[in-house]
Amino acid sequence: MNIDDKNNSLSVELDNVRLRNPTMLASGILGISQSIFERLYRENIGAVVTKSISVSPMKGYPNPTVIPLGGGSYLNAVGLSNPGVDAFSRELSHNKNIPIFISLVGSSEKEFSRMVKTFDSLNILGYEINLSCPHVSKMGMEVGDDPEAVNKIVKTVRMNTSKPISVKVGVGSVDVIELARVAIDAGANIITAINTLRAMSIDIETMMPILSNRIGGLSGNAIKPIGIRCVYEISKKLEVPVIGCGGVSSWRDVIEYMIAGATAVQIGSVLGSRGPRIFNQITKALLNYVENKNLKNISEIIGIAHKY
Template sequence: MSPDISTHVGPISLERPTMLASGILGISLDVFGRLYKEGAGALVTKSLSKEPWDGYPNPTIIGLKHGYLNAVGLSNPGAPYFAKMLSQNQTVPIIVSLVGSVPEDFTFMVKQFENVKILGYELNLSCPHVEKVGLEVGDDPELVHTIIKSVKKESKVPVLAKVGLGSSDYLETVRTACDSGIDGITAINTLRAMAIDIQTGRPILSHKIGGMSGSPIKPVAVRCVYEISSKFDIPIIGCGGVSSWEDAVEFLLAGSSAVQIGSAVGEKWTGVFSEINDGISKYMEKKNYKKISEMVGIAKKF
Protein backbone atom coordinates (compact mmCIF):
# COMPACT_ATOMS: atom_id res chain seq x y z
CA MET A 1 0.00 0.00 0.00
CA SER A 2 1.41 3.41 -0.91
CA PRO A 3 1.90 5.96 1.90
CA ASP A 4 -0.93 8.32 2.78
CA ILE A 5 0.04 11.85 1.73
CA SER A 6 -3.10 13.49 3.07
CA THR A 7 -2.39 15.87 5.94
CA HIS A 8 -3.93 18.21 8.52
CA VAL A 9 -3.01 21.78 9.30
CA GLY A 10 -4.88 21.91 12.60
CA PRO A 11 -8.56 21.82 11.63
CA ILE A 12 -7.81 22.07 7.89
CA SER A 13 -7.72 18.69 6.10
CA LEU A 14 -5.83 18.42 2.83
CA GLU A 15 -5.80 15.49 0.40
CA ARG A 16 -2.23 16.44 -0.52
CA PRO A 17 0.48 18.40 1.36
CA THR A 18 1.27 20.89 -1.44
CA MET A 19 -0.67 24.15 -1.89
CA LEU A 20 -0.49 27.12 -4.24
CA ALA A 21 0.93 30.16 -2.37
CA SER A 22 -0.93 33.47 -2.35
CA GLY A 23 -0.47 35.95 -5.15
CA ILE A 24 1.25 33.74 -7.67
CA LEU A 25 -1.66 33.04 -10.01
CA GLY A 26 -4.30 35.53 -8.92
CA ILE A 27 -7.89 34.37 -8.39
CA SER A 28 -8.82 32.57 -11.62
CA LEU A 29 -11.08 29.62 -10.79
CA ASP A 30 -10.12 27.97 -14.10
CA VAL A 31 -6.45 28.08 -13.12
CA PHE A 32 -7.26 26.89 -9.59
CA GLY A 33 -9.27 23.97 -11.03
CA ARG A 34 -6.41 22.96 -13.27
CA LEU A 35 -3.83 23.11 -10.47
CA TYR A 36 -6.12 21.11 -8.17
CA LYS A 37 -6.41 18.41 -10.86
CA GLU A 38 -2.62 18.46 -11.16
CA GLY A 39 -2.19 17.73 -7.46
CA ALA A 40 -2.41 20.93 -5.40
CA GLY A 41 -4.04 20.13 -2.05
CA ALA A 42 -5.43 23.68 -1.78
CA LEU A 43 -5.26 27.00 -3.58
CA VAL A 44 -4.56 30.25 -1.75
CA THR A 45 -5.97 33.34 -3.45
CA LYS A 46 -4.18 36.57 -4.16
CA SER A 47 -4.55 38.72 -1.02
CA LEU A 48 -7.90 40.50 -1.20
CA SER A 49 -8.71 43.88 0.27
CA LYS A 50 -12.01 45.50 1.27
CA GLU A 51 -12.12 47.51 -1.97
CA PRO A 52 -10.34 46.97 -5.31
CA TRP A 53 -6.69 48.05 -5.31
CA ASP A 54 -4.75 49.09 -8.43
CA GLY A 55 -1.29 48.19 -7.16
CA TYR A 56 1.89 49.93 -8.36
CA PRO A 57 2.80 50.98 -11.90
CA ASN A 58 5.21 48.80 -13.86
CA PRO A 59 7.87 47.50 -13.44
CA THR A 60 6.43 45.42 -10.62
CA ILE A 61 8.25 42.12 -11.06
CA ILE A 62 11.78 41.14 -12.05
CA GLY A 63 13.09 37.64 -12.75
CA LEU A 64 16.29 37.02 -10.78
CA LYS A 65 18.91 34.37 -11.55
CA HIS A 66 16.79 32.26 -9.20
CA GLY A 67 13.32 33.40 -8.12
CA TYR A 68 11.72 36.82 -8.35
CA LEU A 69 11.77 40.30 -6.91
CA ASN A 70 8.29 41.83 -6.83
CA ALA A 71 6.40 44.87 -5.62
CA VAL A 72 3.05 44.34 -7.29
CA GLY A 73 1.34 46.43 -4.61
CA LEU A 74 -1.39 43.91 -3.81
CA SER A 75 -3.48 44.76 -6.88
CA ASN A 76 -6.77 42.88 -6.60
CA PRO A 77 -10.46 43.32 -7.46
CA GLY A 78 -11.60 43.34 -3.82
CA ALA A 79 -13.09 40.69 -1.53
CA PRO A 80 -16.76 41.35 -2.45
CA TYR A 81 -16.01 40.69 -6.14
CA PHE A 82 -14.28 37.38 -5.43
CA ALA A 83 -16.94 36.26 -2.91
CA LYS A 84 -19.61 36.77 -5.57
CA MET A 85 -17.54 34.94 -8.18
CA LEU A 86 -17.00 32.03 -5.78
CA SER A 87 -20.66 31.83 -4.78
CA GLN A 88 -21.50 31.06 -8.43
CA ASN A 89 -18.89 28.38 -9.03
CA GLN A 90 -16.97 26.69 -6.25
CA THR A 91 -15.51 23.23 -6.76
CA VAL A 92 -11.97 23.25 -5.35
CA PRO A 93 -10.48 23.73 -1.85
CA ILE A 94 -9.74 27.43 -1.57
CA ILE A 95 -8.10 29.43 1.20
CA VAL A 96 -8.92 33.12 0.95
CA SER A 97 -6.03 35.47 1.71
CA LEU A 98 -7.11 38.76 3.27
CA VAL A 99 -5.19 42.00 3.68
CA GLY A 100 -6.20 45.13 5.57
CA SER A 101 -5.15 47.74 8.13
CA VAL A 102 -7.70 47.50 10.93
CA PRO A 103 -9.97 44.79 12.39
CA GLU A 104 -13.04 46.28 10.64
CA ASP A 105 -11.43 45.74 7.20
CA PHE A 106 -11.07 42.05 7.97
CA THR A 107 -14.49 41.48 9.54
CA PHE A 108 -16.15 43.27 6.61
CA MET A 109 -14.42 40.86 4.23
CA VAL A 110 -15.21 37.77 6.30
CA LYS A 111 -18.91 38.72 6.15
CA GLN A 112 -18.73 38.63 2.34
CA PHE A 113 -17.79 34.92 2.42
CA GLU A 114 -20.41 33.92 4.99
CA ASN A 115 -22.39 31.77 2.57
CA VAL A 116 -19.52 30.58 0.41
CA LYS A 117 -17.75 27.25 0.87
CA ILE A 118 -14.07 27.86 1.60
CA LEU A 119 -11.41 25.92 3.54
CA GLY A 120 -10.27 28.88 5.60
CA TYR A 121 -8.68 32.32 5.66
CA GLU A 122 -5.02 33.30 5.57
CA LEU A 123 -4.41 36.75 7.04
CA ASN A 124 -1.59 38.49 5.23
CA LEU A 125 0.41 40.03 8.11
CA SER A 126 3.61 40.03 6.12
CA CYS A 127 3.53 41.72 2.70
CA PRO A 128 6.82 43.70 2.76
CA HIS A 129 6.09 46.48 0.27
CA VAL A 130 2.70 48.11 0.91
CA GLU A 131 2.28 50.76 3.59
CA LYS A 132 -0.16 50.34 6.53
CA VAL A 133 -0.85 46.66 5.77
CA GLY A 134 1.11 43.39 5.73
CA LEU A 135 4.34 43.62 7.70
CA GLU A 136 3.39 46.99 9.20
CA VAL A 137 0.41 45.21 10.78
CA GLY A 138 2.46 42.11 11.63
CA ASP A 139 4.99 44.31 13.45
CA ASP A 140 2.26 45.72 15.75
CA PRO A 141 1.31 43.12 18.41
CA GLU A 142 -1.76 45.04 19.62
CA LEU A 143 -3.15 45.22 16.09
CA VAL A 144 -2.35 41.55 15.39
CA HIS A 145 -4.22 40.63 18.56
CA THR A 146 -7.36 42.67 17.79
CA ILE A 147 -7.47 41.60 14.15
CA ILE A 148 -7.19 37.90 14.95
CA LYS A 149 -9.68 38.09 17.82
CA SER A 150 -12.21 39.90 15.59
CA VAL A 151 -11.76 37.54 12.63
CA LYS A 152 -11.98 34.44 14.85
CA LYS A 153 -15.21 35.76 16.34
CA GLU A 154 -16.74 36.34 12.91
CA SER A 155 -15.38 33.37 10.95
CA LYS A 156 -17.00 29.94 10.70
CA VAL A 157 -13.85 28.46 9.11
CA PRO A 158 -10.24 28.13 10.35
CA VAL A 159 -7.98 31.17 10.27
CA LEU A 160 -4.25 31.13 9.48
CA ALA A 161 -1.77 33.98 9.96
CA LYS A 162 0.97 34.43 7.38
CA VAL A 163 4.09 35.87 8.95
CA GLY A 164 7.29 37.30 7.51
CA LEU A 165 10.47 39.01 8.55
CA GLY A 166 9.84 42.68 9.38
CA SER A 167 11.41 45.12 11.75
CA SER A 168 10.32 43.38 14.95
CA ASP A 169 10.95 39.80 16.05
CA TYR A 170 8.63 37.64 13.93
CA LEU A 171 8.43 35.10 16.76
CA GLU A 172 6.64 37.75 18.84
CA THR A 173 4.04 38.04 16.04
CA VAL A 174 3.66 34.26 16.15
CA ARG A 175 3.32 34.36 19.95
CA THR A 176 0.62 37.04 19.75
CA ALA A 177 -1.18 35.11 17.00
CA CYS A 178 -1.13 31.92 19.09
CA ASP A 179 -2.35 33.76 22.20
CA SER A 180 -5.17 35.30 20.13
CA GLY A 181 -6.51 31.92 19.04
CA ILE A 182 -5.07 31.49 15.52
CA ASP A 183 -5.52 28.00 13.98
CA GLY A 184 -2.20 27.86 12.13
CA ILE A 185 0.79 29.82 10.87
CA THR A 186 2.07 30.17 7.31
CA ALA A 187 5.79 31.04 7.23
CA ILE A 188 7.13 32.98 5.36
CA ASN A 189 6.33 35.79 2.93
CA THR A 190 8.90 37.37 0.58
CA LEU A 191 12.01 39.05 2.02
CA ARG A 192 12.54 42.83 1.59
CA ALA A 193 14.99 43.37 -1.26
CA MET A 194 15.86 45.66 -4.18
CA ALA A 195 17.65 45.82 -7.53
CA ILE A 196 19.28 48.80 -9.31
CA ASP A 197 19.86 49.33 -13.05
CA ILE A 198 23.59 50.05 -13.18
CA GLN A 199 23.36 51.97 -16.48
CA THR A 200 20.85 54.54 -15.26
CA GLY A 201 21.38 54.23 -11.52
CA ARG A 202 17.61 53.87 -11.01
CA PRO A 203 15.98 51.32 -8.76
CA ILE A 204 14.30 48.88 -11.19
CA LEU A 205 10.97 48.37 -9.39
CA SER A 206 8.65 51.39 -9.52
CA HIS A 207 8.21 50.99 -5.75
CA LYS A 208 12.02 50.71 -5.41
CA ILE A 209 11.87 48.10 -2.63
CA GLY A 210 10.06 44.81 -3.07
CA GLY A 211 10.04 41.24 -1.85
CA MET A 212 12.35 38.44 -2.92
CA SER A 213 11.05 34.90 -3.42
CA GLY A 214 12.23 31.57 -4.81
CA SER A 215 14.97 29.08 -3.97
CA PRO A 216 17.44 31.60 -2.43
CA ILE A 217 15.03 32.25 0.46
CA LYS A 218 14.47 28.57 1.27
CA PRO A 219 17.09 28.22 4.03
CA VAL A 220 15.63 31.30 5.78
CA ALA A 221 12.10 29.87 5.54
CA VAL A 222 13.20 26.44 6.78
CA ARG A 223 14.90 28.14 9.75
CA CYS A 224 11.69 30.03 10.57
CA VAL A 225 9.53 26.88 10.38
CA TYR A 226 12.00 25.06 12.63
CA GLU A 227 12.05 27.92 15.15
CA ILE A 228 8.25 28.28 15.23
CA SER A 229 7.74 24.56 15.59
CA SER A 230 10.38 24.37 18.34
CA LYS A 231 8.83 27.20 20.37
CA PHE A 232 5.06 26.88 19.81
CA ASP A 233 2.47 24.14 19.66
CA ILE A 234 0.81 25.41 16.49
CA PRO A 235 0.24 23.83 13.05
CA ILE A 236 2.54 25.32 10.40
CA ILE A 237 2.53 25.63 6.61
CA GLY A 238 6.04 26.15 5.23
CA CYS A 239 6.52 28.56 2.35
CA GLY A 240 9.58 29.97 0.61
CA GLY A 241 11.65 28.49 -2.17
CA VAL A 242 9.99 25.09 -2.52
CA SER A 243 10.68 23.82 -6.04
CA SER A 244 11.36 20.10 -5.60
CA TRP A 245 10.15 17.20 -3.46
CA GLU A 246 13.41 17.38 -1.53
CA ASP A 247 12.62 21.00 -0.57
CA ALA A 248 9.12 20.00 0.53
CA VAL A 249 10.45 17.12 2.65
CA GLU A 250 12.93 19.51 4.31
CA PHE A 251 10.05 21.77 5.40
CA LEU A 252 8.08 18.79 6.75
CA LEU A 253 11.10 17.60 8.73
CA ALA A 254 11.55 21.16 10.06
CA GLY A 255 8.02 21.04 11.46
CA SER A 256 5.44 22.11 8.87
CA SER A 257 2.48 19.86 8.07
CA ALA A 258 2.14 21.15 4.50
CA VAL A 259 3.99 23.44 2.09
CA GLN A 260 2.98 26.27 -0.21
CA ILE A 261 4.63 26.71 -3.58
CA GLY A 262 4.87 30.09 -5.25
CA SER A 263 7.74 31.08 -7.54
CA ALA A 264 8.35 27.52 -8.76
CA VAL A 265 4.78 27.45 -10.14
CA GLY A 266 5.57 30.68 -11.99
CA GLU A 267 8.85 29.24 -13.29
CA LYS A 268 7.76 25.71 -14.21
CA TRP A 269 3.98 26.22 -14.52
CA THR A 270 2.84 22.63 -15.12
CA GLY A 271 3.60 19.50 -13.21
CA VAL A 272 5.10 21.01 -10.06
CA PHE A 273 2.47 19.72 -7.65
CA SER A 274 2.26 16.16 -9.01
CA GLU A 275 6.07 15.92 -9.23
CA ILE A 276 6.50 17.03 -5.61
CA ASN A 277 3.64 14.86 -4.30
CA ASP A 278 5.11 11.79 -6.09
CA GLY A 279 8.55 12.53 -4.68
CA ILE A 280 7.20 12.88 -1.13
CA SER A 281 5.30 9.60 -1.51
CA LYS A 282 8.38 7.71 -2.78
CA TYR A 283 10.52 9.19 0.01
CA MET A 284 7.94 8.06 2.60
CA GLU A 285 7.87 4.57 1.13
CA LYS A 286 11.67 4.35 1.29
CA LYS A 287 11.78 5.65 4.86
CA ASN A 288 8.80 3.55 5.91
CA TYR A 289 6.59 6.51 6.93
CA LYS A 290 2.91 5.61 6.60
CA LYS A 291 1.58 9.13 7.26
CA ILE A 292 2.87 12.67 6.81
CA SER A 293 2.49 13.32 10.55
CA GLU A 294 5.16 10.67 11.26
CA MET A 295 7.81 12.83 9.62
CA VAL A 296 6.69 16.31 10.72
CA GLY A 297 9.35 17.95 12.91
CA ILE A 298 11.81 15.02 12.94
CA ALA A 299 14.70 17.52 12.72
CA LYS A 300 13.86 18.79 16.21
CA LYS A 301 15.06 15.49 17.72
CA PHE A 302 18.68 16.25 16.91
Protein backbone atom coordinates (compact mmCIF):
# COMPACT_ATOMS: atom_id res chain seq x y z
CA MET A 1 0.00 0.00 0.00
CA ASN A 2 1.30 3.46 -0.83
CA ILE A 3 2.12 5.96 1.87
CA ASP A 4 0.58 9.36 1.26
CA ASP A 5 3.49 11.64 2.14
CA LYS A 6 2.49 14.71 0.11
CA ASN A 7 4.95 16.99 1.87
CA ASN A 8 7.87 14.59 1.55
CA SER A 9 8.15 14.89 5.29
CA LEU A 10 10.01 11.56 5.53
CA SER A 11 12.59 12.21 2.79
CA VAL A 12 16.25 12.30 3.84
CA GLU A 13 19.49 13.28 2.09
CA LEU A 14 22.33 10.76 2.18
CA ASP A 15 25.34 12.50 0.71
CA ASN A 16 23.87 13.77 -2.59
CA VAL A 17 21.23 11.05 -2.77
CA ARG A 18 17.65 11.64 -1.69
CA LEU A 19 15.71 8.73 -0.16
CA ARG A 20 11.90 8.94 0.06
CA ASN A 21 12.15 7.78 3.69
CA PRO A 22 14.97 6.69 6.05
CA THR A 23 14.29 2.93 6.03
CA MET A 24 16.75 0.58 4.33
CA LEU A 25 17.28 -3.16 3.99
CA ALA A 26 20.46 -4.33 5.76
CA SER A 27 22.94 -6.32 3.67
CA GLY A 28 22.55 -10.11 3.55
CA ILE A 29 18.88 -10.25 4.49
CA LEU A 30 16.06 -11.60 2.27
CA GLY A 31 18.00 -12.85 -0.74
CA ILE A 32 19.34 -11.01 -3.72
CA SER A 33 16.90 -11.18 -6.57
CA GLN A 34 15.60 -8.13 -8.38
CA SER A 35 12.04 -9.36 -7.75
CA ILE A 36 12.58 -9.21 -3.96
CA PHE A 37 13.96 -5.69 -4.23
CA GLU A 38 10.87 -4.69 -6.24
CA ARG A 39 8.60 -6.23 -3.58
CA LEU A 40 10.40 -4.24 -0.89
CA TYR A 41 9.99 -1.07 -2.92
CA ARG A 42 6.23 -1.69 -3.13
CA GLU A 43 6.34 -1.93 0.69
CA ASN A 44 7.68 1.63 0.76
CA ILE A 45 11.30 0.91 1.64
CA GLY A 46 13.64 3.92 1.29
CA ALA A 47 16.56 1.96 -0.22
CA VAL A 48 17.96 -1.55 -0.49
CA VAL A 49 21.45 -2.82 0.30
CA THR A 50 22.30 -6.08 -1.46
CA LYS A 51 24.03 -9.12 0.01
CA SER A 52 27.80 -8.55 0.00
CA ILE A 53 29.13 -9.52 -3.42
CA SER A 54 32.64 -10.84 -4.10
CA VAL A 55 34.55 -11.19 -7.38
CA SER A 56 34.07 -14.96 -7.57
CA PRO A 57 30.98 -16.85 -6.39
CA MET A 58 31.19 -18.02 -2.76
CA LYS A 59 29.40 -21.11 -1.45
CA GLY A 60 29.27 -20.14 2.19
CA TYR A 61 29.35 -22.45 5.19
CA PRO A 62 27.33 -25.66 5.68
CA ASN A 63 24.25 -25.58 7.92
CA PRO A 64 23.43 -24.57 10.55
CA THR A 65 24.21 -21.00 9.51
CA VAL A 66 21.58 -18.96 11.36
CA ILE A 67 20.31 -19.73 14.86
CA PRO A 68 17.70 -17.85 16.91
CA LEU A 69 18.90 -17.12 20.45
CA GLY A 70 15.53 -15.94 21.80
CA GLY A 71 14.51 -12.40 22.69
CA GLY A 72 14.88 -11.25 19.08
CA SER A 73 18.61 -11.95 18.84
CA TYR A 74 20.37 -14.23 16.34
CA LEU A 75 23.75 -15.80 15.67
CA ASN A 76 24.81 -16.33 12.06
CA ALA A 77 27.76 -17.52 10.03
CA VAL A 78 26.46 -17.72 6.49
CA GLY A 79 29.95 -17.27 5.07
CA LEU A 80 29.14 -14.52 2.56
CA SER A 81 27.57 -16.94 0.07
CA ASN A 82 26.87 -14.99 -3.13
CA PRO A 83 26.83 -15.50 -6.91
CA GLY A 84 29.86 -13.31 -7.69
CA VAL A 85 30.16 -10.07 -9.63
CA ASP A 86 29.26 -11.23 -13.14
CA ALA A 87 26.10 -13.17 -12.30
CA PHE A 88 24.93 -10.42 -9.97
CA SER A 89 25.44 -7.65 -12.52
CA ARG A 90 23.24 -9.64 -14.92
CA GLU A 91 20.59 -9.91 -12.18
CA LEU A 92 20.54 -6.13 -11.73
CA SER A 93 20.88 -5.23 -15.41
CA HIS A 94 17.17 -4.42 -15.82
CA ASN A 95 16.91 -2.33 -12.69
CA LYS A 96 15.22 0.98 -13.46
CA ASN A 97 13.90 2.70 -10.37
CA ILE A 98 14.75 0.64 -7.29
CA PRO A 99 17.23 2.59 -5.12
CA ILE A 100 19.99 0.03 -4.60
CA PHE A 101 23.36 0.16 -2.87
CA ILE A 102 25.55 -2.79 -3.81
CA SER A 103 27.50 -4.22 -0.89
CA LEU A 104 31.04 -5.19 -1.86
CA VAL A 105 33.37 -7.58 -0.08
CA GLY A 106 36.89 -8.63 -1.03
CA SER A 107 40.48 -9.03 0.03
CA SER A 108 42.47 -6.79 -2.31
CA GLU A 109 42.31 -3.49 -4.18
CA LYS A 110 42.34 -5.44 -7.44
CA GLU A 111 39.13 -7.29 -6.52
CA PHE A 112 37.30 -4.11 -5.54
CA SER A 113 38.39 -2.32 -8.69
CA ARG A 114 37.16 -5.21 -10.87
CA MET A 115 33.77 -5.21 -9.13
CA VAL A 116 33.19 -1.45 -9.34
CA LYS A 117 34.22 -1.39 -13.02
CA THR A 118 31.57 -4.05 -13.70
CA PHE A 119 28.79 -2.57 -11.57
CA ASP A 120 29.24 1.13 -12.20
CA SER A 121 27.22 1.36 -15.42
CA LEU A 122 24.17 -0.22 -13.71
CA ASN A 123 21.27 1.85 -12.50
CA ILE A 124 22.28 1.90 -8.81
CA LEU A 125 22.61 4.57 -6.15
CA GLY A 126 26.04 3.63 -4.85
CA TYR A 127 28.10 1.15 -2.85
CA GLU A 128 28.46 -0.09 0.69
CA ILE A 129 31.89 -1.60 1.41
CA ASN A 130 31.69 -4.41 3.94
CA LEU A 131 34.76 -4.02 6.16
CA SER A 132 33.16 -5.61 9.17
CA CYS A 133 31.85 -9.16 8.60
CA PRO A 134 33.28 -10.89 11.69
CA HIS A 135 33.55 -14.53 10.55
CA VAL A 136 35.21 -14.89 7.12
CA SER A 137 38.98 -15.04 6.83
CA LYS A 138 40.87 -12.38 4.84
CA MET A 139 37.65 -10.42 4.24
CA GLY A 140 35.29 -8.11 6.12
CA MET A 141 36.59 -7.40 9.58
CA GLU A 142 40.03 -8.87 8.91
CA VAL A 143 40.41 -6.07 6.34
CA GLY A 144 38.62 -3.51 8.54
CA ASP A 145 41.05 -4.18 11.37
CA ASP A 146 43.92 -3.01 9.14
CA PRO A 147 43.63 0.79 8.63
CA GLU A 148 46.24 0.77 5.83
CA ALA A 149 44.22 -1.82 3.88
CA VAL A 150 41.04 0.21 4.50
CA ASN A 151 42.74 3.32 3.13
CA LYS A 152 43.91 1.54 -0.02
CA ILE A 153 40.61 -0.22 -0.73
CA VAL A 154 38.43 2.86 -0.24
CA LYS A 155 40.80 4.92 -2.43
CA THR A 156 40.58 2.26 -5.15
CA VAL A 157 36.78 2.24 -5.08
CA ARG A 158 36.78 6.07 -5.10
CA MET A 159 39.02 6.13 -8.19
CA ASN A 160 36.57 3.90 -10.07
CA THR A 161 33.26 5.61 -9.30
CA SER A 162 31.68 8.99 -8.74
CA LYS A 163 28.72 7.40 -6.93
CA PRO A 164 28.40 7.63 -3.13
CA ILE A 165 30.42 5.12 -1.11
CA SER A 166 29.39 4.01 2.35
CA VAL A 167 31.86 2.10 4.47
CA LYS A 168 30.28 -0.38 6.87
CA VAL A 169 32.18 -0.50 10.13
CA GLY A 170 31.81 -2.85 13.06
CA VAL A 171 33.18 -3.51 16.48
CA GLY A 172 36.61 -5.03 15.88
CA SER A 173 40.04 -4.33 17.30
CA VAL A 174 40.34 -0.86 15.71
CA ASP A 175 38.29 1.90 17.32
CA VAL A 176 35.16 2.54 15.26
CA ILE A 177 35.73 6.31 15.07
CA GLU A 178 39.32 5.83 13.94
CA LEU A 179 38.22 3.39 11.25
CA ALA A 180 35.48 5.76 10.05
CA ARG A 181 38.01 8.61 9.92
CA VAL A 182 40.41 6.58 7.76
CA ALA A 183 37.54 5.66 5.42
CA ILE A 184 36.37 9.28 5.08
CA ASP A 185 39.91 10.54 4.44
CA ALA A 186 40.23 7.94 1.68
CA GLY A 187 37.03 9.15 -0.02
CA ALA A 188 34.03 7.51 1.66
CA ASN A 189 30.91 9.73 1.74
CA ILE A 190 28.81 7.79 4.25
CA ILE A 191 29.45 5.45 7.20
CA THR A 192 27.18 2.50 8.03
CA ALA A 193 27.38 1.29 11.65
CA ILE A 194 27.27 -1.54 12.69
CA ASN A 195 27.70 -5.11 11.45
CA THR A 196 27.17 -8.20 13.60
CA LEU A 197 29.46 -8.80 16.59
CA ARG A 198 31.81 -11.78 16.77
CA ALA A 199 30.05 -14.36 18.95
CA MET A 200 29.59 -18.05 19.70
CA SER A 201 27.06 -20.52 21.11
CA ILE A 202 27.62 -24.10 22.40
CA ASP A 203 25.17 -27.02 22.64
CA ILE A 204 25.51 -28.39 26.18
CA GLU A 205 24.28 -31.89 25.19
CA THR A 206 26.66 -32.51 22.27
CA MET A 207 29.24 -30.14 23.84
CA MET A 208 29.90 -28.79 20.35
CA PRO A 209 29.70 -25.27 18.93
CA ILE A 210 26.29 -24.90 17.29
CA LEU A 211 27.40 -23.08 14.15
CA SER A 212 29.30 -25.18 11.61
CA ASN A 213 31.86 -22.35 11.47
CA ARG A 214 32.04 -22.32 15.31
CA ILE A 215 32.26 -18.49 15.42
CA GLY A 216 29.60 -16.22 13.96
CA GLY A 217 28.03 -12.80 14.28
CA LEU A 218 25.46 -11.65 16.84
CA SER A 219 22.57 -9.57 15.51
CA GLY A 220 19.11 -8.39 16.56
CA ASN A 221 17.83 -6.81 19.79
CA ALA A 222 20.94 -7.60 21.86
CA ILE A 223 23.19 -5.35 19.76
CA LYS A 224 20.97 -2.26 19.48
CA PRO A 225 22.56 -0.28 22.35
CA ILE A 226 26.01 -0.90 20.81
CA GLY A 227 24.77 0.30 17.42
CA ILE A 228 23.24 3.39 19.01
CA ARG A 229 26.51 4.13 20.83
CA CYS A 230 28.56 3.80 17.63
CA VAL A 231 26.20 6.01 15.59
CA TYR A 232 26.17 8.63 18.36
CA GLU A 233 29.98 8.71 18.63
CA ILE A 234 30.72 8.70 14.89
CA SER A 235 28.11 11.33 13.99
CA LYS A 236 29.10 13.54 16.91
CA LYS A 237 32.82 13.48 16.13
CA LEU A 238 32.88 13.35 12.31
CA GLU A 239 31.16 15.42 9.63
CA VAL A 240 29.57 12.54 7.75
CA PRO A 241 26.10 11.11 7.22
CA VAL A 242 25.73 7.87 9.18
CA ILE A 243 23.42 4.94 8.46
CA GLY A 244 22.44 3.19 11.68
CA CYS A 245 22.07 -0.59 11.83
CA GLY A 246 21.66 -3.22 14.53
CA GLY A 247 18.63 -4.48 16.41
CA VAL A 248 15.95 -2.38 14.76
CA SER A 249 12.54 -4.00 15.07
CA SER A 250 10.11 -1.07 15.31
CA TRP A 251 9.55 2.55 14.28
CA ARG A 252 10.69 3.57 17.77
CA ASP A 253 14.10 2.01 17.11
CA VAL A 254 14.36 3.97 13.83
CA ILE A 255 13.59 7.20 15.70
CA GLU A 256 16.12 6.34 18.44
CA TYR A 257 18.88 5.80 15.84
CA MET A 258 18.02 9.11 14.16
CA ILE A 259 18.09 11.03 17.43
CA ALA A 260 21.50 9.41 18.05
CA GLY A 261 22.68 10.85 14.71
CA ALA A 262 21.63 8.49 11.91
CA THR A 263 20.33 9.92 8.63
CA ALA A 264 18.91 6.55 7.56
CA VAL A 265 18.40 3.23 9.34
CA GLN A 266 18.84 -0.35 8.13
CA ILE A 267 16.65 -3.24 9.19
CA GLY A 268 17.93 -6.82 9.16
CA SER A 269 17.24 -9.80 11.44
CA VAL A 270 13.66 -8.87 12.31
CA LEU A 271 12.64 -9.47 8.69
CA GLY A 272 12.94 -13.20 9.38
CA SER A 273 9.86 -13.05 11.62
CA ARG A 274 8.04 -9.96 10.31
CA GLY A 275 8.68 -10.12 6.54
CA PRO A 276 8.86 -7.22 4.04
CA ARG A 277 5.57 -5.68 5.27
CA ILE A 278 7.42 -4.25 8.25
CA PHE A 279 8.72 -1.47 5.98
CA ASN A 280 5.21 -0.29 5.20
CA GLN A 281 4.20 -0.49 8.86
CA ILE A 282 7.27 1.42 10.05
CA THR A 283 6.94 4.09 7.37
CA LYS A 284 3.32 4.76 8.29
CA ALA A 285 4.24 5.01 11.98
CA LEU A 286 7.09 7.42 11.16
CA LEU A 287 4.62 9.63 9.30
CA ASN A 288 2.36 9.68 12.39
CA TYR A 289 5.34 10.56 14.58
CA VAL A 290 6.33 13.47 12.32
CA GLU A 291 2.75 14.78 12.37
CA ASN A 292 2.36 14.40 16.13
CA LYS A 293 5.64 16.20 16.78
CA ASN A 294 4.78 18.95 14.26
CA LEU A 295 7.96 18.40 12.27
CA LYS A 296 8.27 19.65 8.68
CA ASN A 297 10.70 16.86 7.95
CA ILE A 298 11.97 13.88 9.91
CA SER A 299 15.57 15.09 9.40
CA GLU A 300 14.94 17.68 12.13
CA ILE A 301 15.51 14.99 14.77
CA ILE A 302 18.87 13.78 13.42
CA GLY A 303 21.54 14.03 16.11
CA ILE A 304 19.41 15.84 18.71
CA ALA A 305 21.09 13.65 21.37
CA HIS A 306 24.43 15.31 20.55
CA LYS A 307 23.44 18.08 22.95
CA TYR A 308 23.90 15.62 25.79
